[in-house]
Amino acid sequence: MRPKLAVRREHGHNAADAVALSRRLGLPLMDASRGEKPELMLEYRGGRLTLCEYRRYRTNPVFVDIDVSIRRYPSLPAAKRGPLARAIGRRTRSIIDATAGWGQDLGLLVAMGYRVTAVERSPVMAVLLEDGLSRLAVNSDVRGPFELPRLVVADAVQYLSTVRETPDCVYLDPMFPPKRKRSALAKRRLRLLREVVGDDEDRGKLFTSALHTSTKRVVVKRADEAPPIADHPDETYTGKLVRYDVYLLGYRE
Numbered sequence: 001m002r003p004k005l006a007v008r009r010e011h012g013h014n015a016a017d018a019v020a021l022s023r024r025l026g027l028p029l030m031d032a033s034r035g036e037k038p039e040l041m042l043e044y045r046g047g048r049l050t051l052c053e054y055r056r057y058r059t060n061p062v063f064v065d066i067d068v069s070i071r072r073y074p075s076l077p078a079a080k081r082g083p084l085a086r087a088i089g090r091r092t093r094s095i096i097d098a099t100a101g102w103g104q105d106l107g108l109l110v111a112m113g114y115r116v117t118a119v120e121r122s123p124v125m126a127v128l129l130e131d132g133l134s135r136l137a138v139n140s141d142v143r144g145p146f147e148l149p150r151l152v153v154a155d156a157v158q159y160l161s162t163v164r165e166t167p168d169c170v171y172l173d174p175m176f177p178p179k180r181k182r183s184a185l186a187k188r189r190l191r192l193l194r195e196v197v198g199d200d201e202d203r204g205k206l207f208t209s210a211l212h213t214s215t216k217r218v219v220v221k222r223a224d225e226a227p228p229i230a231d232h233p234d235e236t237y238t239g240k241l242v243r244y245d246v247y248l249l250g251y252r253e
Contacts, residue, residue: 064132076144077113
């Protein structure tokens with residue numbers, strides 16, 4: 001049986017990094033010359049750690065691109081505008097992003113100047129995030145100061161029960177099916193994330209842990225047609241394809 005996930009090694013550049021990564025994650029090391037065919041592959045390509053499908057190897061791979069999203073802003077910190085910023089709140093300073101995934105919302109939170117701890121339970125997604133953050137740390141094209149987020153590899157339910165410095169906000173983005181209007185890349189990112197991580201079957205426990213951990217609010221990202229993760233959110237802010245349900249913890253702006 002072919003492995004579901006392997007590390008692909010090309011001879012030459014990054015070969016040693018690939019070996020180290022396979023050992024770190026306990027994944028098979030696939031030599032490009034042997035014709036092995038895993039379903040998914042981690043590979044250093046173009047100066048990035050990428051995730052790709054063997055059957056679509058020539059298709060552009062996916063990777064964590066936090067540096068790309070932050071470079072879109074002419075200066076930092078970016079203005080706190082839009083539904084996400086309104087949901088996070090004007091007085092929020094510290095955030096735990098408990099479902100970091102591909103780091104797309106993480107990049108927005110960092111750009112707006114929040115102090116963010118990113119939590120990811122999948123070791124595979126964590127190394128992709130780590131690679132993205134390492135590129136962000138040395139990126140000279142980012143115009144303005146920002147605080148590099150802290151990455152924690154842990155089950156978020158357990159982690160939230162042990163944090164000592166409680167955050168102003170816990171941000172949750174449980175996986176939901178992509179809408180038809182989403183781009184092909186967004187759908188592929190979500191599909192690959194689900195293949196690596198699985199479904200968020202513990203979203204209820206995660207929400208409860210977030211309520212017990214945050215000091216001011218819990219923000220939950222949902223598809224615009226999906227039911228709330230819990231009844232009666234205190235506030236809701238709607239974007240083009242998603243909405244942000246806010247649960248306030250005895251606090252008002």
